[in-house]
Amino acid sequence: MAGTLTRKDFVSNQEVRWCPGCGDYAILAQVQKVLPEFGVAREKVVFISGIGCSSRFPYYMNTYGFHTIHGRAPAIATGLKVTRPDLEVWVVTGDGDGLSIGGNHLVHALRRNIGLKILLFNNRIYGLTKGQYSPTSEVGKVTKSTPMGSVDFPFNPIAVALGAHASFVCRAVDVEQKHLGEMLRRAHEHRGGAFIEIFQNCNIFNDGAFHELTDKPLKADYQLILEHGKPLIFGRNRDKGVRLNGHKPEIVTLANGASEKDLLVHDETDPALGFILANFAPPMPTPIGVFYVDSRPPFEAEMNRQLERAKEQRGVGDLRKLLYGGDTWTVS
Amino acid sequence: MAAPAYLPQGAQPADGLAPRLLDGNKAAAYGVLLCRPDLIAAYPITPQTPLLEQLYKFKADGRLTAETVEVEGENSALSAALGVTVAGGRAFTATSSMGLTFMYDAYLFASGTRVPVVMVIAMREQTAPTTVSCGQQDLMMVKEGGWVQLVCESCQEILDSILVAYRLAEDPQVQLPVNVCYEGYYLSHLSEPVTVPAQEAVDRFLLPVRDKRRPVLGTEHPMTFGTYVVGELYAEYRYKHCQAMERAGGMLDAIDGEFRAALGRPYGGAVEAYRAEDAEFLMVTMGSAAGTLKVVVDELRKEGIAAGLARVRMFRPLPARELLGLMRGKRAVGVVDRSVSFGWNRGHLFIDVKAVAQDLEPRIPVVSFIGGLAGTDLRRDLLAGAARTTWERGRGRAGAEVIWLGLE
Ligand code: SF4
Numbered sequence: 251m252a253g254t255l256t257r258k259d260f261v262s263n264q265e266v267r268w269c270p271g272c273g274d275y276a277i278l279a280q281v282q283k284v285l286p287e288f289g290v291a292r293e294k295v296v297f298i299s300g301i302g303c304s305s306r307f308p309y310y311m312n313t314y315g316f317h318t319i320h321g322r323a324p325a326i327a328t329g330l331k332v333t334r335p336d337l338e339v340w341v342v343t344g345d346g347d348g349l350s351i352g353g354n355h356l357v358h359a360l361r362r363n364i365g366l367k368i369l370l371f372n373n374r375i376y377g378l379t380k381g382q383y384s385p386t387s388e389v390g391k392v393t394k395s396t397p398m399g400s401v402d403f404p405f406n407p408i409a410v411a412l413g414a415h416a417s418f419v420c421r422a423v424d425v426e427q428k429h430l431g432e433m434l435r436r437a438h439e440h441r442g443g444a445f446i447e448i449f450q451n452c453n454i455f456n457d458g459a460f461h462e463l464t465d466k467p468l469k470a471d472y473q474l475i476l477e478h479g480k481p482l483i484f485g486r487n488r489d490k491g492v493r494l495n496g497h498k499p500e501i502v503t504l505a506n507g508a509s510e511k512d513l514l515v516h517d518e519t520d521p522a523l524g525f526i527l528a529n530f531a532p533p534m535p536t537p538i539g540v541f542y543v544d545s546r547p548p549f550e551a552e553m554n555r556q557l558e559r560a561k562e563q564r565g566v567g568d569l570r571k572l573l574y575g576g577d578t579w580t581v582s
Numbered sequence: 583m584a585a586p587a588y589l590p591q592g593a594q595p596a597d598g599l600a601p602r603l604l605d606g607n608k609a610a611a612y613g614v615l616l617c618r619p620d621l622i623a624a625y626p627i628t629p630q631t632p633l634l635e636q637l638y639k640f641k642a643d644g645r646l647t648a649e650t651v652e653v654e655g656e657n658s659a660l661s662a663a664l665g666v667t668v669a670g671g672r673a674f675t676a677t678s679s680m681g682l683t684f685m686y687d688a689y690l691f692a693s694g695t696r697v698p699v700v701m702v703i704a705m706r707e708q709t710a711p712t713t714v715s716c717g718q719q720d721l722m723m724v725k726e727g728g729w730v731q732l733v734c735e736s737c738q739e740i741l742d743s744i745l746v747a748y749r750l751a752e753d754p755q756v757q758l759p760v761n762v763c764y765e766g767y768y769l770s771h772l773s774e775p776v777t778v779p780a781q782e783a784v785d786r787f788l789l790p791v792r793d794k795r796r797p798v799l800g801t802e803h804p805m806t807f808g809t810y811v812v813g814e815l816y817a818e819y820r821y822k823h824c825q826a827m828e829r830a831g832g833m834l835d836a837i838d839g840e841f842r843a844a845l846g847r848p849y850g851g852a853v854e855a856y857r858a859e860d861a862e863f864l865m866v867t868m869g870s871a872a873g874t875l876k877v878v879v880d881e882l883r884k885e886g887i888a889a890g891l892a893r894v895r896m897f898r899p900l901p902a903r904e905l906l907g908l909m910r911g912k913r914a915v916g917v918v919d920r921s922v923s924f925g926w927n928r929g930h931l932f933i934d935v936k937a938v939a940q941d942l943e944p945r946i947p948v949v950s951f952i953g954g955l956a957g958t959d960l961r962r963d964l965l966a967g968a969a970r971t972t973w974e975r976g977r978g979r980a981g982a983e984v985i986w987l988g989l990e
Contacts, residue, residue, distance in 0.1 A: 379626040
């Protein structure tokens with residue numbers, strides 16, 4: 251029974267094979283913790299992945315799972331979700347799998363608003379092939395494939411998702427467990443496609459890529475937690491805020507002539523604000539939380555509605571009649 | 583000149599003076615460096631990745647002047663290589679397994695438009711089941727793709743084959759893309775002493791690309807690549823493609839001569855014959871297992887069993903004439919494949935060899951041995967068993983046409 255499930259029910263008997271200390275463990279732990287709380291029966295849950303370190307995820311979930319082809323998880327998941335909209339389909343991908351080789355499939359799954367819950371583990375490196383730069387690595391990044399530093403301008407996954415008109419876009423951090431759990435819950439509750447970028451530490455090939463967001467003494471000054479309807483305030487003394495100067499965001503110090511009512515108030519339903527937040531770059535803090543939500547209906551619902559309408563108007567079809575009716579003739 | 587088998591740590595011989603210890607991927611990288619490419623476009627995939635990393639290192643060290651792009655997928659890797667090649671440049675890329683299948687459209691486009699690009703296949707099994715282990719199945723998925731395909735046995739052969747690949751590809755009589763194939767791990771990650779030739783020697787063998795005459799995009803003689811054709815013209819394209827493949831096959835002996843003249847050592851021909859002339863029966867294979875089979879042949883010879891080996895070095899075009907010559911007069915042939923053809927339940931090389939053997943009079947038994955899949959070792963005992971079985975078949979013992987080594 252779905253209602254009585256616990257974390258244990260979602261833990262498979264497979265030995266977890268990520269490097270010790272990898273951020274993937276924290277994400278797995280949180281997913282296994284919150285899934286039983288959603289009350290969905292295990293046999294209704296599917297995890298689909300592509301290729302990469304993160305794509306080992308389905309092995310560890312005691313649900314249906316499919317470890318597929320490099321980059322293709324969103325496409326395969328699309329096929330499943332549109333034919334079985336009753337299933338809760340999670341896609342696990344990474345910055346290489348989802349934004350390099352599978353970039354095409356990812357943006358189209360988001361654009362179509364297929365009801366998938368897409369977790370993109372962003373560690374800004376190719377981990378499985380042992381440390382080449384990825385499409386989210388920063389310019390100047392020195393890796394085995396860029397010994398003189400990368401000259402490639404990176405993708406900003408949140409901006410990509412917004413650009414593809416994803417209907418739910420959020421960001422979480424692997425070790426911010428409570429917040430990550432909350433984002434997973436929001437994704438689950440969202441009716442439509444959900445995109446969650448999760449900053450994930452690859453301690454072997456790109457250690458500390460997000461340390462400002464995870465180191466206790468630093469994170470309050472670098473992390474901006476987005477909450478709908480609340481002003482953008484951050485800082486260890488909660489004394490810094492963000493306000494708009496025209497279209498440009500700027501940091502103001504509260505009590506320094508600025509008050510809370512001057513600050514930008516987060517509105518998850520405003521796509522323009524979502525873009526502004528997505529493009530925050532130092533010295534601006536890094537936003538985490540929900541950037542944007544849109545309630546447009548998911549693709550599979552619309553598709554099925556269309557089918558139902560056709561049936562209502564023209565009755566259930568007869569394939570034989572279709573094949574032998576109309577434009578056919580006998581060659582003699 | 584006697585040269586040390588390997589160099590003491592830290593020793594830096596001048597190129598061309600002494601062999602150095604290189605694994606297959608590094609040997610390939612040295613080969614590419616010496617060919618002075620204009621562009622390297624690739625996407626990392628196991629077990630090819632260290633080859634790219636070595637090239638990027640050459641570039642960082644200032645030794646390689648090529649532009650390097652880590653593209654977003656293999657499809658783009660070969661496509662970018664095509665772009666620079668039709669513009670008159672020299673491009674290189676490399677891949678394995680799923681990367682190869684992911685670039686299949688560009689792969690067929692390259693051969694159909696006769697673009698002389700060179701690509702390494704660090705051979706690996708084909709998913710699914712998901713694996714990154716060695717096998718030759720990936721090559722077999724593209725064997726009908728219209729490329730010239732060279733298959734190596736050693737790290738030295740990998741380096742040499744890269745030079746030969748460009749020489750062949752860019753020849754006005756050929757104008758075809760060429761694959762240099764070697765098995766993942768068994769060769770890509772195996773270190774052996776490799777002689778790295780001097781740049782001047784390679785330049786004598788392979789003219790720098792700007793000194794070559796070949797059809798390229800340019801303003802003087804405007805040209806279109808990849809045009810839409812139908813009917814007879816299409817058939818003519820295919821006809822000419824096949825003719826070019828035949829010429830590529832026939833050219834290897836002449837290229838071997840040029841190689842000797844420039845580098846002072848042979849490259850060899852389309853098939854390597856090992857103790858084959860006076861053999862009673864013949865084993866046939868491609869790639870790294872040939873080394874073990876040579877040991878098996880020697881051991882059987884000591885027992886008084888006249889075994890021989892034919893190692894196919896040029897897989898496409900298939901050196902049918904050479905194979906037929908080597909099989910003539912033998913009592914049986916055993917073919918060892920590291921891949922399987924579904925629906926045939928035979929190895930791919932076996933199917934080719936069996937087709938060639940139809941021209942033998944009288945007919946002889948040809949046996950398919952399938953083994954070494956997903957990185958399992960083609961051990962000496964397994965291959966000795968295969969050789970003995972072949973020998974017995976030649977002496978009239980009946981048996982199945984296909985045997986899965988280690989499974990049956
Ligand atoms: S390589 Fe990096 S991302 Fe992959 S398992 Fe190891 S730590 Fe995690």
